[in-house]
Each structure stands twice: as C-alpha cells, then as structure tokens.
Amino acid sequence: MxxxxxxxxxxxxxxxxIWRVPYQDRSSEARTWxxxxxxxxxxxxxxxxxLLLIDVQNTFCLPGFELFVGGRSGQGAIEDNVRLxxxxxxxxxxxxxxxxxLDTHHLHQIFHPIFWIDEKGEHPTPAVxxxxxxxxKSGKWRVNPKFGDESPEQLQAYALHYVQQLSDxxxxxxxxxxxxxxxxxxxxxxxxxxEEAIFFxxxxxxxxxxxxxxxxxxxxxxxxxxxxxxxxxxxxxRIASKNDSLIQHLLSSDKLIIxxxxxxxxxxxxxxxxxxxxxxxDPQLARKVYLLEDCTSPxxxxxxxxxxAQADAAYQRFADAGMNIIKSTDDWSFLANNIT
Numbered sequence: 001m002x003x004x005x006x007x008x009x010x011x012x013x014x015x016x017x018i019w020r021v022p023y024q025d026r027s028s029e030a031r032t033w034x035x036x037x038x039x040x041x042x043x044x045x046x047x048x049x050x051l052l053l054i055d056v057q058n059t060f061c062l063p064g065f066e067l068f069v070g071g072r073s074g075q076g077a078i079e080d081n082v083r084l085x086x087x088x089x090x091x092x093x094x095x096x097x098x099x100x101x102l103d104t105h106h107l108h109q110i111f112h113p114i115f116w117i118d119e120k121g122e123h124p125t126p127a128v129x130x131x132x133x134x135x136x137k138s139g140k141w142r143v144n145p146k147f148g149d150e151s152p153e154q155l156q157a158y159a160l161h162y163v164q165q166l167s168d169x170x171x172x173x174x175x176x177x178x179x180x181x182x183x184x185x186x187x188x189x190x191x192x193x194x195e196e197a198i199f200f201x202x203x204x205x206x207x208x209x210x211x212x213x214x215x216x217x218x219x220x221x222x223x224x225x226x227x228x229x230x231x232x233x234x235x236x237x238r239i240a241s242k243n244d245s246l247i248q249h250l251l252s253s254d255k256l257i258i259x260x261x262x263x264x265x266x267x268x269x270x271x272x273x274x275x276x277x278x279x280x281x282d283p284q285l286a287r288k289v290y291l292l293e294d295c296t297s298p299x300x301x302x303x304x305x306x307x308x309a310q311a312d313a314a315y316q317r318f319a320d321a322g323m324n325i326i327k328s329t330d331d332w333s334f335l336a337n338n339i340t
C-alpha cells in the first residue's frame with residue numbers, strides 16, 4: 001500500500017500545545033477517510049503490525065512541563081511528535097494496532113524529593129541530586145520518617161538495598177526527579193496531537209488502542225515498560241514484577257515499531273528488556289523490531305547532564321542484535337522482510 005496523505009485536521013504547529021481533541025468530528029472524518037482510501041478493518045487483514053508508543057505524555061513532551069525532553073535541539077519531543085503523527089497518518093492502512101504506555105506516579109515514590117531528607121530535614125533538589133549507596137550508608141540521605149506507613153528503620157534498610165541493587169546491576173544511579181506524570185494530573189495525559197492520531201487510527205481501522213500503566217510502584221523506578229528496576233526488597237520479597245502480558249502481546253506481533261520518550265531512559269530500557277526476552281526465545285525475532293530513531297530524543301539537561309552518547313550506544317547495541325533502525329519518512333517497503 002502506498003503512503004496516504006496527511007489529513008487536513010493535523011496542524012504541526014499545535015503539536016507542542018494543550019487542547020481538547022474533538023472526538024465526534026474526528027470520528028466522522030475518520031470514517032470518511034477510511035472509505036475514501038479503502039482502508040480495511042484490522043480484523044480483515046492478514047498482518048499484525050503494532051506501533052508501541054512509550055510515554056508520549058505531556059510531562060515529557062511539552063515545554064513548561066516537568067520533564068520536557070528537549071534533546072540537544074531544545075525542541076526534541078515536539079519535533080519527534082510532529083514526525084510521529086505524520087507517520088501514523090501516512091501509514092494508517094499498515095498499522096494494525098497502537099499501544100501506548102503511560103508513566104504513572106504518585107507523590108510518595110523513591111525517586112521523588114519528599115521520599116528523602118538530609119541531616120537538616122531538607123529534601124533533595126530534583127534533577128541534580130543522585131543518591132548512591134555511600135550516601136545512604138553515611139546518612140547524607142535518609143528516608144523521610146514523616147511520610148509513609150512503613151517503619152523508618154525498615155524503609156532505611158530498603159533504601160540502602162535499593163541503591164545497592166542499582167549499582168550492582170549496572171543501572172543508572174538513583175536520580176531524584178521532579179514530581180511528574182502524577183496520576184490524575186494533566187501531565188499524565190497523552191500529548192493531544194498524538195492522542196488525536198491514535199483516536200483517528202482507531203476509528204479508521206476499527207482497531208482498539210491499548211494503554212499500559214507503568215511506574216506506579218512506590219519503592220522502585222520503572223523506566224522500562226516491561227519490568228521494574230528492582231524486583232525484591234531486602235528480605236527477598238517481591239515488590240514488583242515483569243509485565244508478562246504486554247511482553248507476550250508485543251512478541252506476538254509480525255512487526256513491532258517503537259517510538260517515544262525518552263530515548264536514553266524509558267525507550268532504551270524497554271527495548272533492552274524486550275531484547276532480553278527475545279534472546280531467551282529466539283534471537284532471530286529481533287529482526288521484526290523497528291526503532292523509529294527520529295521519533296525519540298535523549299534526556300539532555302543543559303549544563304547538567306547529556307545522555308545522548310548513552311542513547312546512541314544503546315541503539316547501536318540493538319542494531320547489532322538484529323533490530324532495524326529506521327526513520328519515520330522511510331517507505332513501508334522496510335516492512336516487506338519476512339520473519340521466519
């Protein structure tokens with residue numbers, strides 16, 4: 001199938017803004033669009049092409065929100081989402097289902113400032129404070145005894161266990177993030193332009209989008225959409241688990257396309273976990289994964305941290321494993337390869 005034109009309702013200049021999706025109007029337009037371009041319902045196709053969108057939420061994708069992913073250009077997530085929306089519209093007839101993950105947090109979580117205090121009772125400064133095992137052992141940072149239902153002593157022991165697990169596992173050290181993606185808040189919602197594209201696709205193809213919550217466990221980070229950073233507490237009791245249902249759903253795809261934010265963190269960690277699952281089954285399955293490299297950006301905080309090199313290294317590792325690194329403007333012939 002040739003690529004489709006972009007519907008007139010899409011305005012690239014509004015991708016970086018908050019607005020209400022006019023569902024009824026888009027529903028009527030999508031039905032007409034499907035008839036005009038002879039788009040078949042996904043139930044009538046022989047393919048199973050899925051698009052996984054990782055954390056394409058206001059909190060990461062719009063300037064002025066808590067963790068806007070600007071990349072080195074300063075406008076990274078906005079530019080990514082313009083390309084992403086255009087990719088969805090151009091390829092409505094080829095994408096069978098869209099799956100969106102939603103980073104989902106509460107006030108009291110191990111990576112938020114209120115969880116920790118120093119000897120003066122002050123909370124750590126977000127985006128610039130990392131907490132290491134040495135910091136916890138020395139008492140530089142300890143858990144906030146005024147917040148939470150568990151005993152401070154137990155939480156303090158767990159805190160040391162947690163940061164030690166990150167260190168021993170080669171993970172990023174615990175970074176204290178600004179409050180973000182708070183459940184029920186506007187930052188938690190999908191970017192309107194992307195939400196609109198998902199809705200339009202669902203009507204045009206009679207396809208139910210799927211939404212997956214991640215990151216709502218108090219005592220662990222969850223960069224990956226598939227698994228937490230730490231699975232057990234200091235006693236070996238499980239505190240979080242892999243998302244086995246989502247893993248199986250993704251692996252059952254004929255082709256799986258992946259985009260979202262941020263390339264250096266939630267995207268890279270998700271793909272890394274997916275690759276581990278693939279390698280445990282059949283490394284050749286990596287060939288059916290396509291990473292949209294121009295629809296994702298790394299975390300860059302000017303003057304503080306730049307994860308571009310780590311993101312590039314991760315994508316090179318994925319390519320070396322057999323995954324396909326593509327651009328949103330590539331022709332759909334890149335999906336013609338058969339997976340055996």
